[in-house]
Amino acid sequence: MIKLTFAVRRRADVDPGEFHRYWRDEHGPLVRSFQSVLGIRRYVQVHRVDTPFNDVLRQSRGALEPFDGTAEVWWDDLESLAAGTSTPEGVAAAQALLEDEARFIDLARSALWLGEEVEVIV
Numbered sequence: 001m002i003k004l005t006f007a008v009r010r011r012a013d014v015d016p017g018e019f020h021r022y023w024r025d026e027h028g029p030l031v032r033s034f035q036s037v038l039g040i041r042r043y044v045q046v047h048r049v050d051t052p053f054n055d056v057l058r059q060s061r062g063a064l065e066p067f068d069g070t071a072e073v074w075w076d077d078l079e080s081l082a083a084g085t086s087t088p089e090g091v092a093a094a095q096a097l098l099e100d101e102a103r104f105i106d107l108a109r110s111a112l113w114l115g116e117e118v119e120v121i122v
Contacts, residue, residue, distance in 0.1 A: 002078050006071040006112040008105050019068060020047050022104050030100055034093040039084030042074040
């Protein structure tokens, strides 16, 4: 399995509550609607929980400011990812997702990468 991890930060002009609502209730179903076109096996959103403990964790490591959450998207392999995004329907789906992300995500301050999971504790 190959996984895209997208660490997201909300746009400064988007209220935190609205950011999380939109991501969950609007963007999530949009991603689901393109599942078969893009060959997506799994999609998970991880929404940051606001707690003072986050500051303690961050300060203990000298870490960057927190992300608002992460999105995780799985494909069977790189070939499946490439196949899903190379068709005209896949290109249109990817463009629609990007346009929607720009409505609520600060793309320039977010990060994304492809990786493989290594299970340590199961």
